[in-house]
Amino acid sequence: MVAAPAKIKTDSSIETLYEAAFPNVARFVQKMGGNxxxxxxxxxxxxxxxxxRQTQPNFQLQQSSSAYLLGIxxxxxxxxHHRQRKLVPLSxxxxxxxxxxxxxxxxxxxxxxxxxxxxxQKCLELLRSFYFQKTALKDIVKTQGYANEHSVSVQKYKCLxxxxxxxxxxxxxxEDFHE
Amino acid sequence: xxxxxxxxxxxxxYLWGELLPLEKQNFKARxxxxxRLRLRVYFQKKVHxxxxxxxxxxxxxxxxxxxxxxxxxxDKTQFRENIHHIFNKG
Numbered sequence: 001m002v003a004a005p006a007k008i009k010t011d012s013s014i015e016t017l018y019e020a021a022f023p024n025v026a027r028f029v030q031k032m033g034g035n036x037x038x039x040x041x042x043x044x045x046x047x048x049x050x051x052x053r054q055t056q057p058n059f060q061l062q063q064s065s066s067a068y069l070l071g072i073x074x075x076x077x078x079x080x081h082h083r084q085r086k087l088v089p090l091s092x093x094x095x096x097x098x099x100x101x102x103x104x105x106x107x108x109x110x111x112x113x114x115x116x117x118x119x120x121q122k123c124l125e126l127l128r129s130f131y132f133q134k135t136a137l138k139d140i141v142k143t144q145g146y147a148n149e150h151s152v153s154v155q156k157y158k159c160l161x162x163x164x165x166x167x168x169x170x171x172x173x174x175e176d177f178h179e
Numbered sequence: 180x181x182x183x184x185x186x187x188x189x190x191x192x193y194l195w196g197e198l199l200p201l202e203k204q205n206f207k208a209r210x211x212x213x214x215r216l217r218l219r220v221y222f223q224k225k226v227h228x229x230x231x232x233x234x235x236x237x238x239x240x241x242x243x244x245x246x247x248x249x250x251x252x253x254d255k256t257q258f259r260e261n262i263h264h265i266f267n268k269g
Contacts, residue, residue, distance in 0.1 A: 018245060019258050026265045036266050044242045048235050105232055112225075113232050124233045131227065132234040157187050160226060164187075167229065168222045 021066040046072040123159035
């Protein structure tokens, strides 16, 4: 069973940021001819990218969070609507912003992810806790139903091997057909 | 011959830049000689990418919940009206 998405961590701060920054992005998207749904999608991608940037060791925010999010949103818009590139002037600070190169994976990688979500949800969840949520072992024991910390640790590597093995099988088969 | 798990741990430490200089040197020498190890490293790196994509997807699902909440919570009427005003002014 897949649990309903939990509320995003750091609840109140993300909510405050959402309320403060979304109107600017909405105004920008409206001006470019987009609707509320477009604004929401772009804003959510911008928040995800911003959160990732913040965890990078050398990241220094040169402007307000809202301004930075608007900058990412502009880049995302330009990427989706290439012909409007000249209509979106970027400030010097905005020009420095980069969208992660792996943010838009190719079709094969998207399919691999769908496949893993279907067959290896528990492993994805465990590896996510390790890599991206920096969850302490004892908390993983509690929340994901393991016996103790040692078994979590062992399970992490078993999961790595299992996932690696399945994508290796899948990818080699894919390459057989596509090369 | 190393056990499968100890090799996975070694690859993991290599990918996260945690090997000591000598360990790294040995590992790189093994990489040069072993296509099988190179393939494992390549796919273990791919696992990292897939977990990252999964993480992003989950974050977006959480943001969707937050969005729904902001657009249905009676306390957030002002916020909602501001947003609708932006799109309704044409």
